[in-house]
Amino acid sequence: MANSTYSSTTYLHAAGSATYNFVQDHPYAVGGGAALILGAGALAYKYLRPTPTNPESEAERAMIERQNRTKEVMDKLLITEYHLPINKNEKNQWATDPTKPQPIFDKATTKEIEIVAKMIEKAIQHQSPLPNIILKGPAGVGKTMLGEALCYKTGIGFIRIPSGAMEKHIKTGNHITAFRDVVKVAESYPEPTIIIMDDGEELVAQRPEAQKAEAKNGAAQAHWLVEQERLSQTIAQRRTALVNAILEESGKAYRKIGFCITTNRDEVIDSAFKTRSKIIAVKSPDFEERKQIIITHLPTAFKFDKDMLGFFHKGxxxxxxxxxEGFTGRNIVKSLEDMYACVQLEKGNITQDSVDASILAMKASVERSGPKKGPSVAHSMVQLGQSVFNSLATMVSA
Ligand SMILES: Nc1ncnc2c1ncn2[C@@H]1O[C@H](COP(=O)(O)OP(=O)(O)O)[C@@H](O)[C@H]1O
Ligand SMILES: [Mg+2]
Structure with a gap:
């Protein structure tokens, strides 16, 4: 396999040069950052194959059945982001589109990512188990984006279980079935698949010690309290059962699926899962990465409007x-979207003040409440009128 298309070096190089050309072609962007640019589709797609209208062969019928089953399971678990290739060529459809935002990380993290990508490629070549992966780091730094990019990049499938999607099933007691359904769907496709559990630390959490419930006093308790405790014990047992099922599945010597947990609380993860996982720590972007994140997101945030994009020269x-400074990737994207909305309200007139106002509004929120949702200048403008914008602009230029 000397000429393997799976080779991560080839891939990284290709992605890098594609981005570079793109940057060259667009005067608003500058190239040559320190950050290596990784990976394919930063955006996730929901891809549905056309249903064959005249199911003739056995194989076709089986395919339709698999497709229906997939849809059924995805709907039940509220899964909207997945990609299940049916052959190696299909991944070409998902190849890097240089106009799509790319995940950007510093050199050290990029190295780690390449190592994990190589492990996945090896697993494909030798038909050995995929690595399990933990992507840890603060909210909004690109963990989910990275998990998907790793799969696109190596050509394997993925199913992303959204944050909290299992809770409903734990409450109704269908948690094990729901989990097994996802695994079965993944296994019904020919290519290896990674199940991404978004903010999934609770799903592989260190299991509680059994006697905890006994530690209470022996005094008579109100009926409702007893009932409440019984219920929460049932839920706790179900959680543990689910963790056990996932640990069992992730530890199988022969398996075609891997697990990827994204988390900002990796300390709660069961040590059994940790020891069999590759851990990548993702952190908030530094200056150079922030610049590259701005560059990679500007075209989509500004709807590929060449005139407006021309405003963003190197300086x-x-x-x-x-x-x-202090922004996560998500904070940056939100500010860019806010900028664009402001510019629309300003009838397409982009100014330094409008750029600064959106950054300032996000900065205030980042400093107040950490990397969460920020207020939007565009929203304030609509709500309160131009005066807010003017005062913000004055604050910035002061
Ligand atoms: N390192 C990054 N490079 C490029 N874009 C990023 C990065 N981090 C965040 N983003 C942008 O912010 C969005 C949210 O990031 P996400 O992957 O959900 O973060 P997390 O899972 O760590 O909370 C991404 O879809 C992407 O548009
Ligand atoms: Mg996430």
Missing amino acids: RLEEMAAKT
Whole structure:
């Protein structure tokens, strides 16, 4: 396999040069950052194959059945992000589109990512088990994006179980069935698949010690209290059963599926899962990464409007990267979207003040409440009128 298309080096190189050309072609962007740019489709797609209208062969019928089953399970678990290739060529359809935002990480993290990508490629070549992966780090730094990119990049399938999607099933007692259904769907496809459990630390959490419930006093308790305790014990037991099922599945010597947990609380994860996982720590972006994140997201955030994008010359981009210190990737994207909305309200007129106002509004929120949702200048403008925008602009230029 000397000429393997799976080779991560080839891939990284290809992605890098594609982005570079793209940057060259667009005067608003500058190239040559320190950050390596990784991976394919940063955006997730929901891909449905056309249903064959005249099911003739056995194989076709089986395919339709699998497709229906997939849809059924995905709907039940509220899964909207998945990609299940039916052959190796299909991954070509998902190859890097240089106009799509790319995940950007620093050199050290990129190295770690390449190592894991190589492990996945080896697993494909030797038909050995896929690695399990833990992506840890604060909210909004690109863990989910990275999990999907790793799968696109290596050509394997993925199913992303959204954050909290299992809770409903734990409450109704269908948790094990729901989990097994997902595994079965993944296994029904020919290519290896990674099941991404978004913010999934609770699903592989260290299991509680059994006697905890006994530690209470022996005094008579109100009926409702007893009932409540019984219920929470049932839920706890179900959680443990689910953790056990996932641990069992992730530890199988012969398996075609791997697990990827994204989390900002990796300390709660069961040590049995940790020891059999590759852990990648993702952190908030530094100056150079922030610049690259701005560059990779600008075209989509500004709807590929060449005139507006021309505003963002090298100097401006660097100024923005400096002013967005402490921002996560998500914070940056939100500010860019806010900028675009402001510019729309300003009838397409983009100014330094409008750029600064959106960054400032996000900065205030980042400093107040950590990397969560920020207020939007565009929203304030609509709500309170132009005066807010003017005062923000004055604050910025002061
Ligand atoms: N390192 C990054 N590079 C490029 N875009 C990023 C990065 N981090 C975050 N983003 C943007 O923010 C969005 C949210 O990030 P996400 O992957 O959900 O973060 P997390 O899972 O760590 O909370 C992404 O879809 C992407 O648009
Ligand atoms: Mg996430």
